[in-house]
Amino acid sequence: MGQSGVKDKCKNCALYADADLFCAHLSGEELCDLSNQSRTLSMKRGDTLENEALVHWPVVAIDSGVLSMQHLLQDGRKTIAALFMRGDIIDLRNISNRNRGALIALGKVDICRLAPKVFERVMEHNSGAQKVIWENLRDQAFRAMDHSGDIAKKQALEKLASFVFECRNRQVGYGEGDWVDIPVRRIDLAEYLGMQPETVSRCFKDLEKRGILETPRLNALKILNVPMLRRIANGDKDMLASESRIKVLKIA
Amino acid sequence: MGQSGVKDKCKNCALYADADLFCAHLSGEELCDLSNQSRTLSMKRGDTLENEALVHWPVVAIDSGVLSMQHLLQDGRKTIAALFMRGDIIDLRNISNRNRGALIALGKVDICRLAPKVFERVMEHNSGAQKVIWENLRDQAFRAMDHSGDIAKKQALEKLASFVFECRNRQVGYGEGDWVDIPVRRIDLAEYLGMQPETVSRCFKDLEKRGILETPRLNALKILNVPMLRRIANGDKDMLASESRIKVLKIA
DNA sequence: GGTATTTATTGATCTCGATCAACACGCCCA
DNA sequence: TGGGCGTGTTGATCGAGATCAATAAATACC
Numbered sequence: 349m350g351q352s353g354v355k356d357k358c359k360n361c362a363l364y365a366d367a368d369l370f371c372a373h374l375s376g377e378e379l380c381d382l383s384n385q386s387r388t389l390s391m392k393r394g395d396t397l398e399n400e401a402l403v404h405w406p407v408v409a410i411d412s413g414v415l416s417m418q419h420l421l422q423d424g425r426k427t428i429a430a431l432f433m434r435g436d437i438i439d440l441r442n443i444s445n446r447n448r449g450a451l452i453a454l455g456k457v458d459i460c461r462l463a464p465k466v467f468e469r470v471m472e473h474n475s476g477a478q479k480v481i482w483e484n485l486r487d488q489a490f491r492a493m494d495h496s497g498d499i500a501k502k503q504a505l506e507k508l509a510s511f512v513f514e515c516r517n518r519q520v521g522y523g524e525g526d527w528v529d530i531p532v533r534r535i536d537l538a539e540y541l542g543m544q545p546e547t548v549s550r551c552f553k554d555l556e557k558r559g560i561l562e563t564p565r566l567n568a569l570k571i572l573n574v575p576m577l578r579r580i581a582n583g584d585k586d587m588l589a590s591e592s593r594i595k596v597l598k599i600a
Numbered sequence: 601m602g603q604s605g606v607k608d609k610c611k612n613c614a615l616y617a618d619a620d621l622f623c624a625h626l627s628g629e630e631l632c633d634l635s636n637q638s639r640t641l642s643m644k645r646g647d648t649l650e651n652e653a654l655v656h657w658p659v660v661a662i663d664s665g666v667l668s669m670q671h672l673l674q675d676g677r678k679t680i681a682a683l684f685m686r687g688d689i690i691d692l693r694n695i696s697n698r699n700r701g702a703l704i705a706l707g708k709v710d711i712c713r714l715a716p717k718v719f720e721r722v723m724e725h726n727s728g729a730q731k732v733i734w735e736n737l738r739d740q741a742f743r744a745m746d747h748s749g750d751i752a753k754k755q756a757l758e759k760l761a762s763f764v765f766e767c768r769n770r771q772v773g774y775g776e777g778d779w780v781d782i783p784v785r786r787i788d789l790a791e792y793l794g795m796q797p798e799t800v801s802r803c804f805k806d807l808e809k810r811g812i813l814e815t816p817r818l819n820a821l822k823i824l825n826v827p828m829l830r831r832i833a834n835g836d837k838d839m840l841a842s843e844s845r846i847k848v849l850k851i852a
Numbered sequence: 853g854g855t856a857t858t859t860a861t862t863g864a865t866c867t868c869g870a871t872c873a874a875c876a877c878g879c880c881c882a
Numbered sequence: 883t884g885g886g887c888g889t890g891t892t893g894a895t896c897g898a899g900a901t902c903a904a905t906a907a908a909t910a911c912c
Contacts, residue, residue: 853912854912856909857908857910858907858909859909860908862904862905864901864902864903866899866900867898867899867901869899870896871894871895871896873895875893878888880885880887881884882885
């Protein structure tokens with residue numbers, strides 16, 4: 349059951365094709381097992397993974413697209429608590445429904461619902477694969493903590509700057525390129541950062557006016573001044589209020 | 601190397617004494633190895649785990665107390681991105697310094713710096729222990745995501761209500777008791793929730809005025825009306841502004 | 853146990869971003 | 883190709899919570 353035995357549905361899946369990801373670390377037999385007993389699913393914007401489905405299929409791997417974990421407050425306010433992308437594995441086994449957000453697609457998302465039994469077996473016996481999912485879960489944890497830190501005390505402009513870097517870090521062939529994919533709509537971005545779409549719009553405009561970036565399209569932007577954007581993201585107040593600073597200097 | 605061979609430093613450690621925690625799942629041999637090669641450390645408020653130390657001891661287990669992960673912005677603003685308590689295991693192996701907060705004690709904290717080699721070996725071979733740390737890391741991840749959701753869109757009063765429940769859920773013998781330990785100072789609480797100490801103070805006072813809880817001491821409080829507090833935590837606007845609602849009714 | 857320093861509370865004012873409103877644009881589908 | 887709806891942008895106003903200032907309480911330290 350070697351390379352040639354790989355199921356069609358797995359051949360083009362990122363989790364198998366990318367050597368850093370989970371399925372690429374499975375033995376032929378494991379892959380075959382997992383493939384046979386797992387279910388791929390293609391979601392479109394707004395589709396939700398329902399609770400009943402998650403009880404039987406609590407382990408979800410993302411092949412492509414952006415899946416969000418959303419928290420809904422009683423009066424309708426919504427927040428996106430986390431974004432899951434290519435390679436992320438969400439393990440909801442034994443997670444109580446209470447206090448867990450809903451998993452909602454923010455666009456076309458291809459996922460694979462991994463058979464829990466096989467997943468568990470692989471975790472126990474395949475230390476290479478184990479390491480991959482462990483790293484992935486750690487990433488998720490630290491990313492969530494970073495995100496908490498970002499939205500807790502940063503101002504709108506700073507949050508947005510941080511988000512641009514988060515996107516850059518997560519995009520596939522990121523390198524040090526100046527083009528950054530924004531894989532979510534403005535409205536989702538606002539919910540993720542805990543602000544209003546109007547404010548997002550105003551902040552992008554502000555950053556453009558300062559010559560720090562360009563937003564020719566909604567789903568991508570070009571950073572013109574990386575160090576400056578970084579300083580803003582890091583909360584350097586001097587950068588923030590250039591105009592008021594000038595005012596102060598004039599008075600002095 | 602059975603029960604009787606347990607090192608003194610381990611005997612009273614929560615990680616060994618509590619059957620749910622990591623060291624309780626180790627074989628005699630594993631525990632002996634780990635114990636020999638690990639280092640306990642007692643920290644006091646303000647103590648920081650330095651980067652040099654973390655390079656060689658990147659795995660930290662909490663025996664007691666509260667350890668915080670803090671992010672510092674360039675202009676001095678501080679945020680607490682996560683709180684680690686009894687039983688939590690922080691795995692910083694291969695985490696770049698960049699974009700990782702500092703680990704700072706919020707009071708007296710007893711930790712154990714686990715030998716990475718032994719930790720790794722245990723993770724590979726002991727599936728019971730593996731399950732425990734996997735669960736723990738998942739808790740950390742989902743807790744951080746919940747927290748993101750909380751601070752993104754909730755109002756001050758709602759955040760505080762959520763925090764009270766978070767404390768209740770995490771305290772050792774929690775049950776459904778009405779007394780909740782607040783294991784951090786007001787100022788740390790404020791930094792964790794992304795608000796000012798003044799606002800925390802005002803919100804507690806507000807909750808007391810409404811008869812929802814009592815705060816006879818700074819480090820503990822008594823919930824008088826659990827359902828009401830829960831509704832506030834869940835963002836029920838009706839609960840929030842009772843006075844203005846009455847005003848509206850009068851006008852109508 | 854008593855002093856010094858940090859932390860918590862209370863009040864007054866101000867500001868950033870939320871909210872409301874109106875419009876423009878893009879995108880999907882008939 | 884053209885309507886129709888969801889999304890994004892821009893402007894005007896408002897309010898929750900930040901900030902500033904002063905005092906009280908609690909904790910640390912000798």
